Amino acid sequence: MQLITLCFVFVLSLCTFNVVKCQDCSRENFISQFSAEKLDLSKLENTDSGKTVRLSCTVGYVGLSRYTCKNGEWKKQSGRPCERKSCGHPGDTPNGDFHLTFSDDFVFGAQVEYQCKTGYQMVSRTKHRTCMEQGWDNAIPICEAVKCPVIQANKYVLVIGDSEDATFGNVIQFECQSNQMVLKGPTEIDCNDRGEWSGTVPTCEEIKCYVPNIVHGFVTGSQEEFKENDILRYGCSKNYTPVSRSSRCTKIGNKATWSPPPECEEVKCRLLQKEGTRYKPSGRSVFYLDERLEIKCPKGFWDLISKAVEKEVTCNDDGKWSSSTDCEQITCAPPDDTHVKYGNWDRRWRTGRFEEKKYYQCIFGYKPTNGATFAKCTNDGTWTPNPLCQEITCAAPHDNLVSHTSLTRWRTGKLNDQNDYQCKHGYKPTKDATFAKCTVDGTWTPNPLCEELCPPLTNGFIVRENASSSTFYYSCNENFKPSTRGWWGMATCKDKKLSGDPTCTINCQIPDIPNSKAVSQNNMKVTCKDGYTLVGTNTIKCTNGELETPLPECKFTCGPPPKVDNAIVKIPYQKIFMEESRVNYECRNAFVMDGSHEITCINRIWTTPPTCKLPDNYCGTPAGTGKKMQISDQGEKRYKEGHEIFYKCLHPHNYKGSGGKAICLNGQWNKTVECIASCPDPPTIENGEAKTESEDKDGIATVVSYTCPTSYTLTSPKEISCVNGEWESPPECKRK
Incomplete structure (x- = not known):
């Protein structure tokens, strides 16, 4: 039984262990x-x-x-x-760069590749480095400069530069050891990035030039090689000309070449344009064979050979113009005139320039032509006047009072020539002269040759019964009449004086001046009818029997043109305008004109003037601004639809309010309050004027009177009054 219990406990423990x-x-x-x-x-x-x-x-x-x-x-x-894991920066290599080929940062697994700069080559076995656990593998690659081979030159060549250890970018220059030799090959070579020289090493040889290839030209003779200083003779094809006369084999630098280069260029004539001279065609400085050029010299210049101010030249086949293209200043040579007082030209009168003046005198018996005081150099290269001196002569006198001369006929006389003469009846030789003498001013003296026994009658004529009579009759010229009654008068001449006061007065017919009241017979003063204005002087003058013109006129007139708001009249102000006068108006900025811009004075009345208004949907500056009210936006001339402004009524226009707000609607200001004075400004009438007769305590007119011009009359009582802020109806000015 105990054994069975132990077995049970062991199995139970085993099961518990397996669960855990x-x-x-x-x-x-x-x-x-x-x-x-x-x-x-x-x-x-x-x-x-x-x-x-x-x-x-x-x-x-x-x-x-x-x-x-x-x-x-x-x-x-x-x-x-x-x-x-980060490996940090992989390290730079001199004369090289690197870039990441794997990854975008220097961390585990990243790889960089190095490259050498131009002219350098990599001497390391690898060009990569990789980020490993312990850091970057491999060493930093090395870039060394590319080297070029050692230069081997013959003994006549002078090498300038490092020819044995040259690297990329090094330049080697060459010269000949002798001045009698020239390089055949490049004058310098450089080491490129591939370790190669850019050219071959030159040699030095005797200075020689060879027959060149001349575009549009040819070499004369059969010689193939030329030594130093030999001359190359060459010519050019038709319509081409040599750039230089000859070319010489010359050493220039390290090369033998022709100097100047034998070249042919198209025949061309060059023009250096002068300021003031006109050319046709204009704006060109180069012309080709047979092309023509018209030249017009400026004032005071001409062609020295032809003496002309305009000429035409042609570009010839030798690259020269057919004649000079220059304009020379016009000059005048010393005149060959033996009558000039100072004739030593080399010392006293030198060549003159255009319009230059020289003062001169003439020898005795001669005078400067046409009374000249100086000679002037003209544009034809001669002096004016021409001739400079003319002989002094006196023409036969045209004096019908001379009755007898020492010759049958009075011919032209020379200086100091004398002629005996007598005068007609009633006249005697002036100053009791016994002969007439030709003077230096080309006239006969005395002058006049004959004089009346008595002074002549102004504006009249004398009739004598005989030449020796001291009593004579006289009458007056046309438009004049004797101061005595009748058409003839009688006077006496005694001691060269006239007795009886014989005078001729003006006899002018009084003119008819339309629309005038009368013309005074005494002083011919003109007075216009009512409604007409006198144009011209108010007095008509009678001179030598003729009326001075223009005669004055009586015309309809208009007063100043009517005022148009926001417009100006484009003429100076004047009070009177003649019949049919025209006046133009111009609107101020931001305003447009409605009607004709021109009005005319017709029958003393101006035609209807235009108006100036703002475009649709715009308002102008509110009426009365600055006088009746003060607005917030003083600087604006026009306002858009819907714009608002605030205003304040000014004294004494705050009769019905102190201020308010106005809105622009359909081109008109809509005000909350009207700024009204105790009495507004009195009404104006056409062709009349208003005069203030009474004012209130604020100086505002309450009673005014009206007056009209003399040709108008008032239709009702002249005075009106302001009643309850409104004026009575004013009178009108009606033409009489």
């Missing part, structure tokens, strides 16, 4: 629950429930995690996640 064993956490459970690719599970074993294990990261990762086994399941408690 089934609640442990296994490695397989962990793998099924978590992603374990970054964790090191090599030491993870079955773990009893309630125990905690620490797991490190796999190779190349850093971090630590804690997990607890609870009833057969793993629970993560804490720790740092596993991340790739």
